[in-house]
Amino acid sequence: MKTSSNIETVRKLCERWAWLSEKEFAELLTQNCIYYDVPFPRAQAVGPQAAHAKLSPMQKDWDIGLEVISIVGDADTVIAERVEHFRNKTNAVEPFDLPVVGVFEIADGKIKAWRDYWDRSAAEP
Numbered sequence: 001m002k003t004s005s006n007i008e009t010v011r012k013l014c015e016r017w018a019w020l021s022e023k024e025f026a027e028l029l030t031q032n033c034i035y036y037d038v039p040f041p042r043a044q045a046v047g048p049q050a051a052h053a054k055l056s057p058m059q060k061d062w063d064i065g066l067e068v069i070s071i072v073g074d075a076d077t078v079i080a081e082r083v084e085h086f087r088n089k090t091n092a093v094e095p096f097d098l099p100v101v102g103v104f105e106i107a108d109g110k111i112k113a114w115r116d117y118w119d120r121s122a123a124e125p
Contacts, residue, residue: 003073006106010078011071013111014102017055018064025052030112039120051114063087078104086123098122 013020013028020028025048029035035051036044045054058064065085072079084098098118105113 003075005109006076006078006104007071007073009106009109009111010073010080010102010104011068013104013114014068014071014080014082015066018059018066020052022049022052022056025049028111029114030107030110033111034113036113036115038115038117061089063089076106078106080104096123 009028016024029048029051031047033048033051034044034046035054037054043054045051063086065087067083067085068080069083070081080102082100082102084100085095086098087095099122100116100118103113103115103117104111
């Protein structure tokens with residue numbers, strides 16, 4: 001049962017991160033959660049407020065579609081394969097689809113570590 005609730009927590013984040021408020025991030029992430037965008041190793045965000053601050057500016061320029069392809073969990077680890085669809089609001093940049101694999105560690109029902117793996121070349125024109 002614990003694994004299924006962990007999967008649902010991660011699914012909620014993966015399907016909605018682009019629209020979640022700072023408060024909603026805090027409901028899903030621990031206060032010391034580390035968000036690690038692996039292609040940018042120095043750009044870690046610690047805590048829900050920092051993760052929200054890192055991700056929310058994308059909404060200004062992009063319409064973002066989020067699609068979970070596959071999600072699996074074992075105890076306190078969940079892995080989610082997803083595609084993030086980016087469409088520039090002004091059409092200044094070609095649309096692109098970004099395949100991402102996220103690895104999540106869960107503690108007490110919240111995400112304590114979130115690592116996203118993706119190929120930077122997929123986001124280049």
